[in-house]
Amino acid sequence: xxxxxxxxxxxxxxxxxxxxxxxxxxxxxxxLTGSRQKVANYSGVxxxxxxxxxxxxxxxxxRILDLPGAYSLYPRSLDxxxxxxxxxxxxxGEKKPDLVLCVLNAMNLRAxxxxxxxxxxxxxxxxxxxxxxxxxxxxxxxxxxxxxxNELGMPxxxxxxxxxxxxxxxxxxxxxxxxxxxxxxxxxxxxxxxETVIAHSEHIESDNIQVQRILKNLHLDHVIPDHFSDxxxxxxxxxVIGPIILTVLLFFIFQAVFTWAVYPMExxxxxxxxxxxxxxxxxxxxxFRSLLIDGILAGVGGVLTFLPQILILFFFILALEESGYLxxxxxxxxxxxxxxxxxxxxxxxxLSSFACAxxxxxxxxxxxxxxxxxxxxxxxxxxxxxxxxxxxxxxxxAFIPHTKLWxxxxxxxxxxxxxxLAGILGAMGVAxxxxxxxxxxxxxxxxxxxxxxxxxxxxxxxxxxxxxxxxIFLRRVGGIILLxxxxxxxxxxxxxxxxGATGAPIQYSIAGMLGHALSIVFAxxxxxxxxxxxxxxxxxxxxxxxxxxxTVYALSSTGADAASALVPLISSTWSLATALSLLAWFxxxxxxxxxxxxxxxxxxxxxxxxxxxxxxxxxxxxxxxxTYRISLFFGLG
Amino acid sequence: xFLDQASLDTLFRVKGVLASETSPExxxxxxxxxxxxxxxxxxxxxxxxxxGPILVRVGSSTFALRENExxxxxxxxxxP
Numbered sequence: 001x002x003x004x005x006x007x008x009x010x011x012x013x014x015x016x017x018x019x020x021x022x023x024x025x026x027x028x029x030x031x032l033t034g035s036r037q038k039v040a041n042y043s044g045v046x047x048x049x050x051x052x053x054x055x056x057x058x059x060x061x062x063r064i065l066d067l068p069g070a071y072s073l074y075p076r077s078l079d080x081x082x083x084x085x086x087x088x089x090x091x092x093g094e095k096k097p098d099l100v101l102c103v104l105n106a107m108n109l110r111a112x113x114x115x116x117x118x119x120x121x122x123x124x125x126x127x128x129x130x131x132x133x134x135x136x137x138x139x140x141x142x143x144x145x146x147x148x149x150n151e152l153g154m155p156x157x158x159x160x161x162x163x164x165x166x167x168x169x170x171x172x173x174x175x176x177x178x179x180x181x182x183x184x185x186x187x188x189x190x191x192x193x194x195e196t197v198i199a200h201s202e203h204i205e206s207d208n209i210q211v212q213r214i215l216k217n218l219h220l221d222h223v224i225p226d227h228f229s230d231x232x233x234x235x236x237x238x239x240v241i242g243p244i245i246l247t248v249l250l251f252f253i254f255q256a257v258f259t260w261a262v263y264p265m266e267x268x269x270x271x272x273x274x275x276x277x278x279x280x281x282x283x284x285x286x287x288f289r290s291l292l293i294d295g296i297l298a299g300v301g302g303v304l305t306f307l308p309q310i311l312i313l314f315f316f317i318l319a320l321e322e323s324g325y326l327x328x329x330x331x332x333x334x335x336x337x338x339x340x341x342x343x344x345x346x347x348x349x350x351l352s353s354f355a356c357a358x359x360x361x362x363x364x365x366x367x368x369x370x371x372x373x374x375x376x377x378x379x380x381x382x383x384x385x386x387x388x389x390x391x392x393x394x395x396x397x398a399f400i401p402h403t404k405l406w407x408x409x410x411x412x413x414x415x416x417x418x419x420x421l422a423g424i425l426g427a428m429g430v431a432x433x434x435x436x437x438x439x440x441x442x443x444x445x446x447x448x449x450x451x452x453x454x455x456x457x458x459x460x461x462x463x464x465x466x467x468x469x470x471x472i473f474l475r476r477v478g479g480i481i482l483l484x485x486x487x488x489x490x491x492x493x494x495x496x497x498x499x500g501a502t503g504a505p506i507q508y509s510i511a512g513m514l515g516h517a518l519s520i521v522f523a524x525x526x527x528x529x530x531x532x533x534x535x536x537x538x539x540x541x542x543x544x545x546x547x548x549x550x551t552v553y554a555l556s557s558t559g560a561d562a563a564s565a566l567v568p569l570i571s572s573t574w575s576l577a578t579a580l581s582l583l584a585w586f587x588x589x590x591x592x593x594x595x596x597x598x599x600x601x602x603x604x605x606x607x608x609x610x611x612x613x614x615x616x617x618x619x620x621x622x623x624x625x626x627t628y629r630i631s632l633f634f635g636l637g
Numbered sequence: 638x639f640l641d642q643a644s645l646d647t648l649f650r651v652k653g654v655l656a657s658e659t660s661p662e663x664x665x666x667x668x669x670x671x672x673x674x675x676x677x678x679x680x681x682x683x684x685x686x687x688x689g690p691i692l693v694r695v696g697s698s699t700f701a702l703r704e705n706e707x708x709x710x711x712x713x714x715x716x717p
Contacts, residue, residue, distance in 0.1 A: 072669040076662070110696040111671045201665065208673040224697070230681070237692065239685035331701040335689035344690070344701070368666075447690055448666060448706060451699040 012053075013062045013179050014095050016086060018119055019103030020112050021069030022452035024131045024161035026050075028103060029066040030464050031159075031167040039468045043093040047082045047365060057175035065097065071111070073118040074200040077368035087122055096124075099182055101170075103129045106136035106143060106158075107453065109220060110211060116152065117207040125185035126154055129170060133158040135453075139224055151214045155185070162458055229324070229453040236325070242332050250351075253316045257309050257355070257386075264308035272301040287493065295489030298547050300482050305543075306356065307473060309386045313355040314469045315462065317348070322457035327449050334447055340428040341435025343369070343447050346376040350427070353383035357595045359469070361602055369446050375434050377599060378612055379427035381591045384420045387542040388586050392419055394546050398571040399579040415583075422587045426619065485544075488537045492548070506552055511536040525585070525624040526578040526632075541592050577631035584627040588620035640693065640702070640710040643680045649712040651676045651695075657709055664709065671695045672710050 019025040029037075033052025042049045050066040067086060068079035075081040082091060089096030102119050104112040119126055128149070136143060149156040157173050160166030215221040236242055276293050283289040320326045326348060334344030345367050353360030360380045367373040384392075396412050403411045488511070497508040506512050515533025522532050530552045538545035550566055570579075590613050591599075599609045643649055651672050656664040672678075672695055681699065682692035690701045 074665065074669065076666055076669070108697045110676075111698050201668065204668050204673065208675075212675065225694075229699075233682070233692075237682055327701070331690060331692070334701065334703070335684060338689075338703075343703070446663065446666065446706065447701055447703045448670060449701045450670070451692070451701060 013098040013182075014065060015054075015062055015099045015101060015174075016065045016067050016097035017101050017103055018067050018083065018087070018115070019069060019131075020071055020105065020108070020115055022450055023069070023103045023105040023108070023112055025069065025103045026066060027161035027458065027461055028129065028131055028159060028167060029064065030461050031161060031164070032064055032171070035464055035467070037464065037468070039472065042082050042086075042091060047079055049082075054171070054174070056171065060175075060179065062174065062179075070115065072115060072200070072204065073122070078365055087119070087124065098179070099125045099127065099177075099185070101127055101129050102154075103131050106130050106132045106141065107139070107224075107226070109143075109215065113152075113211045113214065114204065114207045116154075117210060118203065120152070120154065121203075123186055125182040127173070127185060128152060128154050128156045130156055130158045131161045134160045134163070134166075139226070141220070141224055143220065144218055147218055148214070151217060162455070164460075226453050232454055233328070233451075237328060237332065246329055246332050253313070254354075256316070257312050260312055261308040265305050268301075268305050268307070272297055272304075290493060291486065291489055294493070295486050296482065298485075298544065300478075300485055306386050307470065310355040310359070310473060311466060311470060313352070314359070315466055317352060318462055318465050318469075319457045321348075322455075322461060324452045324454045327451050330449060331447075331451065340431040342375060342431050343367075343372055345369075345447065345449060346372060349376050349380060350383055353380040353385060356385050356387065356473075357381045357383070357591060358598045359473070361595070361598050364602070372446075374603070374608065375431050377602060377608065378434070378615075379430050381595060381612065381616060382423045382427040382430070382588060384423045384587070385542070387592065388589075390543040390546050391586050392416060392583065394549075394566060394570075395579050395583050398567045399574075399576055419583060419587055422584075422623075426588060426623075430615075430619075485540050488540045488544075492537050506533060506548075524628075525621060526575070526581040526628040527585075527624075528574070528578070531578075531582060539590075539593050541594070542586070542589070576636040577628050580631050580636070581624040581628035584623040585620050588616055588623055590616045590620065638712050638714075639708045640678065640680070640712055641691070641704050641707040643678070643712055645680050645683065647679065648715045649678045650715055651678055652711040652713045655709045655711065657705070663706060667706065667710065670700060671698055677715075678710070678712060 017025050017029055029050065029052065032054050037050055037052040040049050040051075041047065047068055052064050052066075053061050054064055055061050065086070067083045070080045070083045072080075073084055073087065075084045085091035086094050086097065087100065100119055100122075102116045104116065116126075116128055130143065130145065130148070133143070145156050145158055155173070157170045159170050212221065236245060276297050279289060279292050279297075283292070317326070320329070330344030330347045332344075333347050337344055337346055346364075348366070349360045349363040351360075352363050357380050360383065361377050364373045364376045364380070367376060396415055400412050400415050491514075492506050492509050492511040494509055497505045507516075512533055514536050516529055518535070519527065519529040519532035522535075527535075530549065533552050534545050534548035537548045546566070549570070553566065553569055596609045596613060599612060600606060603609070638649075640649075651674055653674060654664050654667050654672050676696050677694075679694045680691055681694055684690060690703050691707055693700050693702055693707070
């Protein structure tokens, strides 16, 4: 079905920020709009769209749109495609900008000026913003702003993106603009629509000649080296010391994610339990109370518990990104990733997947190579997300003895580490296999990654980004996850058990019947019917398996105390082989439904999510089967 | 000479960028990020034993390139 849409645009003027990646555009956007930002996606594509309002001195409000960073106006990645479409006024649901602010990094005029020239050709009203003038001055780079404006034939406003008053000149300039008559700022439009490859290639050559001329006229045609970043790089990118520092750093981040999160997670759990208690006290025992407690509180609450871990991991990723280290980590890991047929660019999405596969899969948008992006999406679920941790914790504490090995190493900790490692190795193996099976035309994968200068991350920028992450996560929990939790609750609750039934009510429900049917499939890998039933609601979120097991074993407890009550019960009724097999299952286990939904959205169809589901199911089954049979062989049944 | 054979910390200029047979789009990408005729290029760092991606300064930006990307970029020496 096709539907024609009528769009209503806000009457406030729309100002688009255009610039190369690493030109300090986002810091400037934060300065202009503060925390009043709206983060969403562009219509039809999952490219993050950031918009904010700026109130000018005249009390006029303008809307500011932070376009994805681009090196040229010839679209090569999804991000650049969106930037081009918006500027051409072609993007669905987007108004053509009234004014374009071309953001230049004063330290890197050469590359940035080419984009300005391309933007000028669009014929839109254009103003140049010369950002990071403070750093340029400190490094001895004197830019004659008036001369630059004359050369370009456009107004040039200097800014300092990292100072709280650094955009005051720009705000003053925007305040005195005649917004009803911006045409004076526009340049004659030379081309309409997309450039062809040949036209683009010609433009870029002639633009380059023009840029070289401008730089020469301004006496800026010598390259000033960035001594500070270069000196840091001699250590951080050293072929031996560099990887060691990276490993230590990653180890520290993981430690922090799991130890710092303990207290806030307890707090969330306790308040959920308190809420559950309150509901039990004041509501009669009926289906509605069950929906609230067993459905919504157990499911959504269980996912919510991971918010602290996700935020801590994102805090580190954002801080490393702002400082300029993250692309360097990708550079260091490129060779390793190259063996598996990926590039260093896949590192950031995969790292995020350790908190949760959903933000990880969403982060693959920055990978311009379609094949690399797809493979990264396919293997992201194998990175052990934190939702698997409660399941691991339950099984390890029930079955693995708490003994100390050499060097004070804890056996339980070692098993946990092995499970993480198994996921990583599995992912690399799958990527390696795919490398050999995907067609030859895709074989060259690009790195081509810019390493920006180092700078100290700014607290306000970090805070804004972190808040946006939290908001996106909470919106998901409130939307799709809530919906699926309720659906699975219904499956696990209806039909009601017959009169005089003795077993747990879930046994008689649709989920119970499914579980019983599944137990035939799962018998060869050592799963009993209780486990099989628990796996069904576990599709909502992994950690729900723990509370479902509690339900199946007819424990009245929900949430926090379910695990502690379960430990003695399962350790006495399950064999070690079954427990190990279940651990192996969860290393590869098919993803939760929210991940599947995210993959469907990101890849625009059911093909990839179905491929992902089936291959993960196959791998999980295989791993469990091997684990179970080997364990039986060694008499652990 | 091509960028993958260039010696460390030596200044070169870009002579041109070739289109690779298997992925012709790489040429445009390299041009977009600044590998344009006449631009100054220096190799800052190579991987261990000369393997792995190289670190290149082009103009005033720094990029990490893979070997198969570097070998498309033709260089000429700069008279000292």
